[in-house]
Amino acid sequence: xxxxxxxxxxxxxxxxxxxxxxxxxxxxxxxxxxxxxxxxxxxxxxxxxxxxxxxxxxxxxxxxxxxxxx
Numbered sequence: 001x002x003x004x005x006x007x008x009x010x011x012x013x014x015x016x017x018x019x020x021x022x023x024x025x026x027x028x029x030x031x032x033x034x035x036x037x038x039x040x041x042x043x044x045x046x047x048x049x050x051x052x053x054x055x056x057x058x059x060x061x062x063x064x065x066x067x068x069x070x
Contacts, residue, residue, distance in 0.1 A: 023032045048054050 020032065023035070027035065
């Protein structure tokens with residue numbers, strides 16, 4: 001799972017680099033930073049609307065010979 005997350009993050013870096021220049025030219029540095037923060041925060045918050053993510057629970061696998069936690 002981590003590999004897929006990193007792959008998608010690194011794959012989108014060139015797109016971000018291509019968009020940040022025109023955004024700064026159009027909006028200015030401060031507005032671009034604020035807008036970027038809003039987009040990242042909104043994306044993180046919207047992820048919680050996915051039922052599988054909101055209900056995710058850690059269920060560790062017990063090792064042989066180790067009693068299961070209850």
